[in-house]
Amino acid sequence: MPTSWDITVRNRGLNAQEIAAKFDELADSAVVSDATVAAVRGVTRNTIWRWTSAGKMPQPQRVAGTTRWLVGDLRRAFNLPGKVAAK
Numbered sequence: 001m002p003t004s005w006d007i008t009v010r011n012r013g014l015n016a017q018e019i020a021a022k023f024d025e026l027a028d029s030a031v032v033s034d035a036t037v038a039a040v041r042g043v044t045r046n047t048i049w050r051w052t053s054a055g056k057m058p059q060p061q062r063v064a065g066t067t068r069w070l071v072g073d074l075r076r077a078f079n080l081p082g083k084v085a086a087k
Helices: 004-012 016-021 034-041 045-053 071-078
Strands: 061-063 066-070
Touching: 016 034, 034 045, 034 066, 034 071, 066 071
Parallel strands: none
Antiparallel strands: 061 066
């Protein structure tokens, strides 16, 4: 099931590059598409799928009939910064 942030993003019509620009603001539980992952990493969507097949990145999940990656899994796999939890 998509997260509320994912639904908000789709409803606002943001494209993959716009979502990638806000990647640091996403919660670890948010889900993103292959296009967004590609934009974050600066590679093509084909490269994302090759890396996935080769085990170089986390496996995606099926969410509401689409293939998505959990942001938290991507952060751990690529050592990316994340949203700082509020205290």
